Amino acid sequence: MAQHQSENGFRAFRVTKKRVESDIITSFYLEPTDAGPLWTVKPGQYITLRVPVANDPVLKTYSVSSDPSDPSHYRITVKREAGFNGVPDGVGSCWLHDQVAIGDTIDIAAPRGVFCLDEDSTRPVVLLSGGVGLTPMVSMLHCLKHSARDVYFLHACENGRVHALRDEVMAQTSDRIQARFVYRMPEDVDQFDASGMIDKAFLQSTLPIDDYDVYLCGPVPFMMAMYGLLQELGVPKARIAYEFFGKAASLDQLVSKAAPVKVATKAASKAAPTVQALTFLTDPDAWAVADETPAPVQAASQGQVNFRKSDASVDWDGSANSLLELAENCGLEPEFSCRSGICNACKCTLVSGEVEYFEQPLIAPEKGKVLICCSRPKGTVVLDI
Numbered sequence: 001m002a003q004h005q006s007e008n009g010f011r012a013f014r015v016t017k018k019r020v021e022s023d024i025i026t027s028f029y030l031e032p033t034d035a036g037p038l039w040t041v042k043p044g045q046y047i048t049l050r051v052p053v054a055n056d057p058v059l060k061t062y063s064v065s066s067d068p069s070d071p072s073h074y075r076i077t078v079k080r081e082a083g084f085n086g087v088p089d090g091v092g093s094c095w096l097h098d099q100v101a102i103g104d105t106i107d108i109a110a111p112r113g114v115f116c117l118d119e120d121s122t123r124p125v126v127l128l129s130g131g132v133g134l135t136p137m138v139s140m141l142h143c144l145k146h147s148a149r150d151v152y153f154l155h156a157c158e159n160g161r162v163h164a165l166r167d168e169v170m171a172q173t174s175d176r177i178q179a180r181f182v183y184r185m186p187e188d189v190d191q192f193d194a195s196g197m198i199d200k201a202f203l204q205s206t207l208p209i210d211d212y213d214v215y216l217c218g219p220v221p222f223m224m225a226m227y228g229l230l231q232e233l234g235v236p237k238a239r240i241a242y243e244f245f246g247k248a249a250s251l252d253q254l255v256s257k258a259a260p261v262k263v264a265t266k267a268a269s270k271a272a273p274t275v276q277a278l279t280f281l282t283d284p285d286a287w288a289v290a291d292e293t294p295a296p297v298q299a300a301s302q303g304q305v306n307f308r309k310s311d312a313s314v315d316w317d318g319s320a321n322s323l324l325e326l327a328e329n330c331g332l333e334p335e336f337s338c339r340s341g342i343c344n345a346c347k348c349t350l351v352s353g354e355v356e357y358f359e360q361p362l363i364a365p366e367k368g369k370v371l372i373c374c375s376r377p378k379g380t381v382v383l384d385i
Ligand SMILES: Cc1cc2nc3c(=O)[nH]c(=O)nc-3n(C[C@H](O)[C@H](O)[C@H](O)COP(=O)(O)OP(=O)(O)OC[C@H]3O[C@@H](n4cnc5c(N)ncnc54)[C@H](O)[C@@H]3O)c2cc1C
Pocket: 046, 060, 061, 062, 063, 064, 076, 077, 078, 079, 080, 081, 082, 083, 084, 087, 088, 089, 090, 091, 092, 093, 094, 113, 132, 135, 136, 243, 244, 245, 246, 247
């Protein structure tokens, strides 16, 4: 699709529709100005927007919330991140909400991301979201409409005033596709399935006694809580895919470091759990997946990585996926954000040696610099970390 790439892989898209979805969330419909076809997008992927702030544009990523098979437009659905008590407003989201109008153009880079629906799986699917984390789930839901799989769309938010895309989700429900909404602080006019927080009993009474794929996205505390609950229910980690809407991280590490959280709000389930045994607890196939040790990363070549400033040297033996991961395994704390070659936060000086990228940077770093989140060494390298 090279003919539809502009400078640095960005293309201009026109905002053809702006739709208020809730008190704090608005959707933007985007069509390419070059009249070429949309890039292919997998259900769950995000696009990257160039936000023109002052002299230095910033890149912001938003999940595509529209039907991935719709060739006419991408839709993104954005929460306005308002500042308070002297904290400035969020740059990208407030620009979109407050300044971008129908007819305006935005530079956009092609869809990316590995938080995608596994379309080859035949297992039932649980789409579990909190707040604006429902956006990739809605895209997946549209795709699942055309499959034979059972789907459980579970969404938690404050109340009906901030609940986006509710009608669209309800319109997809069927014998096979169920949606449940849990409101933490419902208002009198709200229609919802449970109030409070999603708890273990709610999940047990809602989800199938089965082996399923889970997709999880939402605020970090929500994701940590759900990740813990799912594991208490015996869901193998390998069956839980998740995405952070902020700095990428490992839920495993976050949950293991966190102190037990006291839940101040009442739990969503009113009744005691009726389901005590879940078949996948004894399904050897499921456990085989859980017990699988990840295959070691193929080393690009054997060599040494020297972190010069930290006075640390370590062999590249394939135990880390990237130079960033290797540095972290050594106890170093280099800067990062997206961990996928988009934001350049992990850019550092390559003093000597060569690297290879297993994911191409969105904006190639200047000569002598490398992005360590998406690269591996080719032989021995020295980094200024
Ligand atoms: C893969 C991915 C997909 C995403 N998909 C979506 C999506 O579908 N919908 C969506 O709404 N978002 C999504 N996001 C989040 C989105 O990319 C932005 O991070 C989000 O919109 C906030 O960006 P911002 O520029 O508005 O805020 P920023 O300017 O980055 O600020 C973030 C927050 O910090 C506060 N803040 C600003 N300056 C300061 C300061 N000096 N001190 C303390 N606080 C400060 C702001 O008020 C704001 O609340 C996604 C993120 C990722 C990584």
